[in-house]
Amino acid sequence: MSTYPVTRLPLATAPLRARLRRNRLRVLLFLAPGLVGFAVFLVYPLVMTVWLSFTNSNMISPARFVGLRNYRYLLDGDPLIWHAIRNTGWLVVIMVPAQVLFALGVAMVTARLKAGASLFRTLFYLPALAPPVAATVAFVCMFNPNSGPMNRILGLLGIHGPLWFNSPDWSKPALTLLALWGSGTMMVIFLAALLEVPAELYEAAELDGAGSWQRFRYVTLPTISPVVLFATVTGVIAGLQYFTQAMVASQVANGNIQPAPGYPDGSTLTFPQQLYIAGFNQFHAGYACALAVVLFVVAMAFTVVLLRRASGFDIEEAPR
């Protein structure tokens, strides 16, 4: 660093300075469309959300500054927010890792298949093609404890099936099964990464006497770790924003025409749902913004921690 002639820049001649400025302007000009989009569609809404979180806004009549009242209500007032936080936490801690492991497992099996590989890959990918609402409706109907085929099949095997989406104990595991069923996109990404692992590394490992677990631990995993990281980070963010499937599943399981967020017994109420209800049903947009700010901070924190944790886990520094 010390040998780099940094001090020469300020002493550059006038024409050079002009050229540098022009270059900078040119770069800015090319970046402008992106920067404008970034400012208009990200920075401005973000700043406004933070501002509104300190007001009693209902997004219709003029808002009034209320200080930290919305945040205080979040911590000690909203009767449902801890339900929502617990449920979302459960989904992030249980559902997301389960989804990553399942998708990785399926990808590894289909990557090794000699015959019918494309058929199995297609079969596992197919559910991901269904729109989330349609997929959820179909899934809940299949798991209907009274009329669905799943409990009948379990019955034939001598197992007394649970109430699935109608039971507060089983609703989140049922949502996890739905997530596994629809994890085709993640599976395809893993599959692409697995097929990219150099075969000679496996051969070398085998010559060194590595078993299948060691090959996975010391060859496969370090090579595909960026993809695992990508899947985990995007999975965690999606888990924190989990909304559609929980909303549809609760309504279908409840059997009424009205949405029934949280059914049964608040067990499927997620943080974004509570945000939606506050902002769009109950005219509490200021409070909804406070929830959005908290969600943003938590998602950011998760992402930073995951990325920092994973930064030391690349192919060069993989444990040997």
Place this chain on the structure above:
Amino acid sequence: MSESRGRPVTRTARRVARCTARRTLATSLIAATALLTASCSTGGASSKADTGAGDTTPVTITFWHGFSSPHEITSVNSVLARFHKKYPYITVKAVAAQTDDKVNQAIRGGTAPDVAASFNAANVGGWCSSGAFQDLTPDIKADDVDMAQIPKAVQSYTAFGGKRCTMPWLADTFGLYYNKKLFAQAGITAPPRTMSELVEDTKKLTTFNADGSIRTAGFMPYLGAYGMLTEHLVPSWGGKWLTADGQSNVGGDPAFAQALTWQKKLVDWFGAKKLVTFKAGMGDEFSAQNAFETGKLAMMVDGEWRNAFIKNDKSSVDYGTAAMPAADGKPELHGAGYVGGNVIGMPRGAEHPGAAWKLIKYLTTDTDAVTTLADAIGNVPTTIAALNSPTLMLSKDAHFAPFLEVFKNPLTTTTPASPDGGAYLTNFGHFVEKWQSGGVTDLKAGLVAVDKQNNAALQLGQ
């Protein structure tokens, strides 16, 4: 720029040219912005048709409503055709199956329809207090609309905080539907009049499969199943959701604890798990698989509109209707019940307020329009003239008549509007789920806690 062509291009000339270009660009940008601003700000101004008062300039207005069943959409469209006949210069573009959330979003986004209807009077408080819907009082005064033609209870749920931001567009009244064939088989001759009789009849009418699961339920006491909601049940005990000053009252009013205790006792008789399994297989509420329409449910609480659905679904159920039974010891409440209403109003930002008001006035006060739609959809009309009209066919229908009686009963109540869109009902709904699944040990303390939560939520918007 072209002038500089052929001349020696000096730095100054280039700078001047660049400046000129910049100025041209700036000028054109300013001009474009000014044009855009002008066109935006003149939108909906006097140059456009509004058709208020005597204006007959042709205009098309948008109207969002929540009806979604084919027979309902057809009925609404036929009444709109009558309106068009009366006002040929106003064309109404009706959009079916719209929800309150969509209406709220459209108002916030500045793309609101001219007229919007809702099934949910609970939102009236939020709409009136936030200004999302316009106060119709000036129009009512200007046109000398006689508000005395609308029953007092109905007037109360369509206005809030001194603002009349909606008008009643038919109402929903809740009562008891019972299966006559199953009644005869169980040896029951008349619908129950008290809650004890309802329990007795339920036990007689319920049958179980060999594995212990429910085959036919006499009554579904699980709250949240179809029309079995707390708001439809507590009127039988005379419960009042809010105090006169708008504070939550569920802990203070013993009716709530009494109703929930009665309900839980019946849930426990069935077994909560059995009920949930049965509920899961009841079939969609608004489909021909509805458990009452298929004979799997012998009695249920539901709105008057079910009559039309039973007919349209071509269900073969042989049924009767009655007022909800009253709580034991409160015989005066028999014949009263719960009324909820469809409301209609003009969102803020409506492009053609003159024509929009004409449509609202027609749909809510024209006796012919009200009776025609009430008959076609099977809803309760909301003007006294329509209720007493000899052309109202519903009053001659034995299945429908009990609902008209409940509607007219002075002890019939509704869920009062609150500025947060009835958040008290959402909070109570979650509490009740916990209660009926056995997760609440101290009912009284739980209800007092719900009061605290509801009041805290009300504070949030102030």
